[in-house]
Amino acid sequence: MNSITPQYEDYADALEMIDDEDMRFEYIIDVGKKVKDEDFPEALRIDPNLMHGCMSRVWLCDEVRDGKHYFSGFSDAIIVKGLVAMMAGSFSGLTTDQLQELTTGHVRRLNLGALTTQRQVGMMAMLETFKKFGLAGGGTIAQLRSDSV
Amino acid sequence: MNSITPQYEDYADALEMIDDEDMRFEYIIDVGKKVKDEDFPEALRIDPNLMHGCMSRVWLCDEVRDGKHYFSGFSDAIIVKGLVAMMAGSFSGLTTDQLQELTTGHVRRLNLGALTTQRQVGMMAMLETFKKFGLAGGGTIAQLRSDSV
Amino acid sequence: MNKIVPIDIQSGSNSMDAYDIERVREDFPILKQQIYGKSLVFLDSGASAQKPQVVIDAVHECYETYYSNVHRGAHFLSQKCTDVYEQVRGQIATFMNAQSENNVIFTSSVTESINLVAQTWGRKFLKKGDQIIVSEVEHHANIVPWQLLQDQIGFDIKVAKIDDQGEFLLDTFKALLSPKTKLVAITDCSNVLGTMLPVKEITRLAHEVGAKVLVDGTQGIVHNGVDVQDLDCDFYGFTGHKIYGPTGIGILYGKMDVLKSMPPYQGGGDMIDKVSFSGTTFQEPPYRFEAGTPPIAQVIGLGAAIKYVSDLGMENISAHEQGLLAYANELLSAIEGVQIIGQAKDKAAIISFLIEGTHPFDVAAVLDRQGVATRVGHHCAEPLMDRLGIVGTVRASFGLYNNKDDVDRLVAAIGRAKELLI
């Protein structure tokens, strides 16, 4: 149940090996820095992809191929960009059913204690969004929002 | 400056001799009990004589004879009746000028520590009323109030 | 939660044995105070309760170790303080059995809670020609906000009656209800008489005619707890300082659909979504109703108070207090000249009384000098005084820390008052 995707394992292992909170924090920054502008082109940074209620702006996309969900995301703040990259990478390539099995425990195993609670809450919200994408079979953030009304 | 009226001296001496707060408190009750209904007839217990802002009702009258002010008062609560009697007795027979010379110190010398601050404030308010009666050359509480507007 | 364990009046009280009152008293530092050289008998909890050490310490600890403004903070202390603060919302939701923590709004007092409902729900939904119902036993806090709103709008205020014992008259209440009734604003427990009102039945009846119900739970929740879902009221308010918490904090519970229908109350930081001079949008409940920096340390202190009473158990507290009430009632009834004001069947531990031939202010003053703290006056319920034809009462109100000794001291002090005053 822990083994989700190879990417997830990589991140979890890497963070587990670091035993200093400051360095874990810096690891996330590094992940964020590695996300290039072209990985999530300007054309995608539009309101329909914008998540609501974050301190910095966060865009998320879901691409469905062969019934599997591939997430990608971006933010104007590096730390958030790093988190989005880790979350999107970790939970991409899963089917709707697999997504529904994810729990907050899976996020917690990523070992993000270096983050403020508010950020951790943000990660949980992101996980919920992934699951909703799963149930909706893709679409945009804006569509998810209007569905839930 | 301390010697105001014989009545005042009597009260001050009596209270000074009692060195127990509880007994001073009881002394005031005794003074209150000695005030008879007929000392301040029902006909005087009317709105124009009513002081404002007291927890129990207090009526005050000023009779001017030969340029001297003679106060009398009443209350529906015994303790307040005692206080009013002491205040009215202590400061009756004074001229307008003499009244204006009275200070809170004169009230404090009566040694009323057994009373709550609120009651002490009430006594100071009564003193102020006496002084106002002095300046107005008599009248009723209601008239004093409307003058000050 | 509301169930009161029956007690045996004859033998004093069984429940008091189970409830270790002497240990409980140890938790309240102020009870060690001397008043005029006598140990303090505090029978004024109905006005405001004393605080257990855990509440005092919670406030203390907040300021000394992790204090910061809450929400939107990117730094450690701000996060920590926000976490502790917000967790209280859930705790209070659990205590009241609210649907979720989002039904719980922090205010500065129950007075503000009721004014908030008047000026948001009331101002939006009440119109000229509508009627609202309050009762004869209401505290000014549940009368004046409606009168102020009435001045702005012009609806009618109907008054539900009590009988001479202080018992709520359900039938005459029923007769007041009509399709014009838009709101019933009523207390679950009279702060003067102790009468417990049948608010569940009142709510059911009010809902039948389509009226909303606001319950002023200020006294009720302290003595008996509450289950807002069982009660089914639309709003329930209470105040922190009477339930052993700090001053400066109140609670308003509301049903979510009702809260969502309401415009904001005060404007300021935190309650907004986006502010601009061309147009401002607001947050969802509960935040929409919480403008500006909230009473942070007071919320945290209230959390400690709610934990304290929950740990003791509301049923145990009720049972203990009912034992005291029965004991006090028995002893006071036996004193010649003492008239107990309010003799409803179902009462919280509040006894108002008068002594024949004395003024209540004199009585309270003598009691005070015996170290017995009671309240005297109209208790912010002047219409009730008018109804009863009295100027005021002396009120002994019991808290979870009172014991039989306190009752005995009260009885002795009443004896002294009779000696001195009659």
Added chain:
Amino acid sequence: MNKIVPIDIQSGSNSMDAYDIERVREDFPILKQQIYGKSLVFLDSGASAQKPQVVIDAVHECYETYYSNVHRGAHFLSQKCTDVYEQVRGQIATFMNAQSENNVIFTSSVTESINLVAQTWGRKFLKKGDQIIVSEVEHHANIVPWQLLQDQIGFDIKVAKIDDQGEFLLDTFKALLSPKTKLVAITDCSNVLGTMLPVKEITRLAHEVGAKVLVDGTQGIVHNGVDVQDLDCDFYGFTGHKIYGPTGIGILYGKMDVLKSMPPYQGGGDMIDKVSFSGTTFQEPPYRFEAGTPPIAQVIGLGAAIKYVSDLGMENISAHEQGLLAYANELLSAIEGVQIIGQAKDKAAIISFLIEGTHPFDVAAVLDRQGVATRVGHHCAEPLMDRLGIVGTVRASFGLYNNKDDVDRLVAAIGRAKELLI
């Protein structure tokens, strides 16, 4: 009181020598906290200040030794608590140089103070067609209450401008004034930029056209004190928790004739003269505006805070902070890529900044991990952010307990942020 002792920037600061900052720091227990294993550098006092031990102890002592509800109490504790509580009103009047303690109203926060004025004075005296003026630097607390009232009444809100340095433009303000102007609601110090506004001159000009003036003194009084009679404003509000006092307490000062002309705000206990269902009358100011049980312990805590800053001396505090501001300004200006937002000539000890090529949230997060607490975001001043064309700033705001070491730590942390983020 507003006079700032000039300091010598070159040598650091003369005044800092006179003011024994290390002894002052001892008074604040929280400063001994470690954040992620580093000693705390608290640069978020603009959001809420830390509390000296005397404030914490005053609250503590109240609850432990003499707590009771205030006013109308006939018993010892109630009297004692009322005395201590009411004495604070006079103390605050003296601190602000108000005409008398009756000009001082206790509220729960400055947000409530401003909403109170809007919903009483504003609702009574503003009409459709009238204009009010606020400024571009206002905190949401001095914008949204007016917008909410505007929705009810329909007057116009004009906005006084600043220049790109954050300097208030007095001439353009003058141009906005007209006989239609009924109120100017303006802060004396921007919580984001630190800009001190010429509120005395603004008041004089506003009065010339017959407008009333409300000054949001939340930041100004903390850094420079106030003399409300010299200022001549009609209202002045501030909040307890930013001036080293407890949360849950705010102040509204008003001129007596203006206060007397205002209807009550909230309804409830204490603010009434006489309540009956046939008609209710109200108390005189300040009590008319204080409904329900007030924030008793918070008032008492605020009293201790006001005594604390008074004992230190507002001039000394100002001088100390100005020394720090100059020092920080010098060091930060020298860091490549750091852009200080707000360069007015007359500033309080608040520095907003951005680092080129970074997002402010990232900067604040890195600072936090170095133990340096700052605030990041729009600081409840979104219209100002829009005006400046930025999403937010990192804000370092200084209090009377900060020292040069704190500035050095900030500078080092900014260095680390640049290393990590760029």
